[in-house]
Amino acid sequence: MAAVEFWYEFASTYSYPAAMRIEALAAPRGVKVVWRPFLLGPLFAQAGWRDSPFNLYPAKGRYMWRDVERICASLGLAFARPSPFPQNSLLAARVAVSLDDEIRPEFSRRVYLAEFAEGKAIARAAIAGVLDGLGLDAEARLAAAEDAANKQKLKAEVERAAALGLFGAPTLVAEDGEIFWGNDRLEQGLDWAIGKR
């Protein structure tokens, strides 16, 4: 079965529609999606950015908000701006990497919905609420996420993202190393995974 890695960042606006629609695009193609949460902050810092480029470059930011609004409207997805933007996504990412493969996608979608459909901060309370809603023991899961070994696991994921040449999110990585950046490249990346070029 062909597989693609789906690299996403919880603070990333375009990762939200991508996370919501990728499984529906992958299923008819018979492609397995490997969900890989990571952090863009360290990669942006290497580029000299201490904030989201959407804040650093206001024209780009204005366009992005309108563009994501249009994308969500076309998908029938609610959309709200969390404040501040970008949200600190460290805890969400740590929890996501700590979870089993089976639960990570649904946890991730629910975090995105809290953040970008409801406009909520993805701080401890919201993450605990998502874990509760999934029938998980929130306190135990948060403790596991903040365990030193798990923190290191997320760090290694960020290092792997940098080594793969990633610079934004969402990004698909095919088994042959081809990368496809952006919500609007999901179809192309999934087609690539099954040899449709």
Add this chain to the structure above:
Amino acid sequence: MAAVEFWYEFASTYSYPAAMRIEALAAPRGVKVVWRPFLLGPLFAQAGWRDSPFNLYPAKGRYMWRDVERICASLGLAFARPSPFPQNSLLAARVAVSLDDEIRPEFSRRVYLAEFAEGKAIARAAIAGVLDGLGLDAEARLAAAEDAANKQKLKAEVERAAALGLFGAPTLVAEDGEIFWGNDRLEQGLDWAIGKR
């Protein structure tokens, strides 16, 4: 008849496939394309960039070259990297704004083909060659392009691009002011122009 403004930059890689395919996308929708060459350099300078972001941010640059190569392959377009990149596009832009609306699109496509299909520098000799190929008086056209009034015309276009909120190329601007950035937004922008949302 609905119209869209097609804002493009001769040094921009993604503007090349966009210029080559936009009329074929616009015709069946009954949309008139208004070709508006401009310069990104002054806008990038305002953002603090003294070079193409694809050079300033190497991971982004590596991805762009591969992405444009894939796009051109899928469209059956030849693709070659001009050296240096980005090319100085000032003369091409000045000539393009000086030409009549009827000839500007074909002039622009031929410049893109010289630059990104053949990998040639778009300096004076190449521009003169394109003008010759169109049956125009190259020397007279180049002189007209470098006339003070025409230089001012291009400057005004760049100012208008900034006022519209443009930050990259290619960009479509609909009559209601909606903007659509990128070669992969042409279909969406043209659909928007005819009320298909």
